[in-house]
Amino acid sequence: MYRKCSVIANKISDIIDGEVDVATRLRFFSHLMIxxxxxxxxxxxxxxxxxxxxxxxxxxxxxxxxxxxFVMKEVDANEKHNTGPLKEN
Amino acid sequence: MTAENRDQIAALKSGDSEVWRDVLSRNGAGLIAYAKRMLGDYASGEDVVQEALVNVYRTIDKFDGRCSIKSWLYRAVRNKSIDEIRRKKNFVDVGDDPENTYFNEGDGHWREDCIEWDGRAAREVEHKKMLRIVHDEINKLPHVYREVLLLKEVEGLGTEDICATLDISAGNLRIKIHRARSALRAAVRSTLSKE
Structure with a gap:
C-alpha cells in the first residue's frame, strides 16, 4: 500500500486512464480504503x-x-488540370 | 503501416479529390472545434483550419507515414493555432503546479482536508451547470494544458495520435495530462467555492 497521499495524487491520472499495472492499482486502492x-x-x-x-x-x-x-476548390482544380499537390511545389 | 494506409497516402499524394474529400470530411468538424477552443473564437478557428488544411494539401509529399493522417492534420492545425496565439500575444503562463502545495514535505500527507465538492457538485449542482463551469475553465487554462485536455478528453484522440500531434513522448504526455487535470480541478474548485 502506498503510504503518502502525495504519491496517490501523482498516480490518479494514470489510474483513471488505466495506464498502470495491477500491482500499482492494488497499492493505490488499498490507500484509498483508509x-x-x-x-x-x-x-x-x-x-x-x-x-x-x-x-x-x-x-x-x-x-x-x-x-x-475552400480546400476542395484547390484540390479539384489541380485534379482537373492533372497537376496534383506534388507538382504544385 | 497497413496496405490500406499506404494506398490512402499514395492517393492523397497523387491529389485524388475523392480521397481528400473523405479524409477532410471525417476529421473536419473535430479540427474546427479543436482550433476554435484553442483560440477561444469561432471565426479564427475556421480561418486557422482552412489555412492549415491548404498547407497540408500543398506539402503532403513531406508526409512520411510515421504517424496517422489524423495526427498529421491535428499537428498542422495545432501549429497554426500556436502561431495565432503567439501573434495575438495570448500566451498564459502555466505557473506552479497547484498540487505541490497540498501536501506536507515530510510525511506526504494532506496539509488540510481536501475541500469536498465532488459529492455536493454531483448531487446539488445541476449537471449542465457543472459542464458549463468545467468547459469555461478549460478555455481559460494555459494553452499547454488546454491542448492536451482538448485532444484527449474532448476530441478523444488516443495516446499515439496525441504524442504525434504534439511531438512529445508518452511519459511526457502523462505528466501534462495530470498537471492539466490538476489545474482544471483547482480552477473548478475555486469557481464553486465562490458560488
Missing amino acids: CPKCIKYYNQFKLIKQAASEPDPDELPADFDKVMG
Missing part, C-alpha cells in the same frame, strides 16, 4: 474527466462546409 481525503481527490479527478469529455453545452455545431469548400 484515506477519505484521497477518496475525495480521486472522485474530483474522475468528475473532471467525465465532465470534460462530455460535449460543451454551448458548443455551436461546426460548420465545415465553408472550410471544406
Whole structure:
C-alpha cells in the first residue's frame, strides 16, 4: 500500500486512464480504503474527466462546409488540370 | 503501416479529390472545434483550419507515414493555432503546479482536508451547470494544458495520435495530462467555492 497521499495524487491520472499495472492499482486502492481525503481527490479527478469529455453545452455545431469548400476548390482544380499537390511545389 | 494506409497516402499524394474529400470530411468538424477552443473564437478557428488544411494539401509529399493522417492534420492545425496565439500575444503562463502545495514535505500527507465538492457538485449542482463551469475553465487554462485536455478528453484522440500531434513522448504526455487535470480541478474548485 502506498503510504503518502502525495504519491496517490501523482498516480490518479494514470489510474483513471488505466495506464498502470495491477500491482500499482492494488497499492493505490488499498490507500484509498483508509484515506477519505484521497477518496475525495480521486472522485474530483474522475468528475473532471467525465465532465470534460462530455460535449460543451454551448458548443455551436461546426460548420465545415465553408472550410471544406475552400480546400476542395484547390484540390479539384489541380485534379482537373492533372497537376496534383506534388507538382504544385 | 497497413496496405490500406499506404494506398490512402499514395492517393492523397497523387491529389485524388475523392480521397481528400473523405479524409477532410471525417476529421473536419473535430479540427474546427479543436482550433476554435484553442483560440477561444469561432471565426479564427475556421480561418486557422482552412489555412492549415491548404498547407497540408500543398506539402503532403513531406508526409512520411510515421504517424496517422489524423495526427498529421491535428499537428498542422495545432501549429497554426500556436502561431495565432503567439501573434495575438495570448500566451498564459502555466505557473506552479497547484498540487505541490497540498501536501506536507515530510510525511506526504494532506496539509488540510481536501475541500469536498465532488459529492455536493454531483448531487446539488445541476449537471449542465457543472459542464458549463468545467468547459469555461478549460478555455481559460494555459494553452499547454488546454491542448492536451482538448485532444484527449474532448476530441478523444488516443495516446499515439496525441504524442504525434504534439511531438512529445508518452511519459511526457502523462505528466501534462495530470498537471492539466490538476489545474482544471483547482480552477473548478475555486469557481464553486465562490458560488
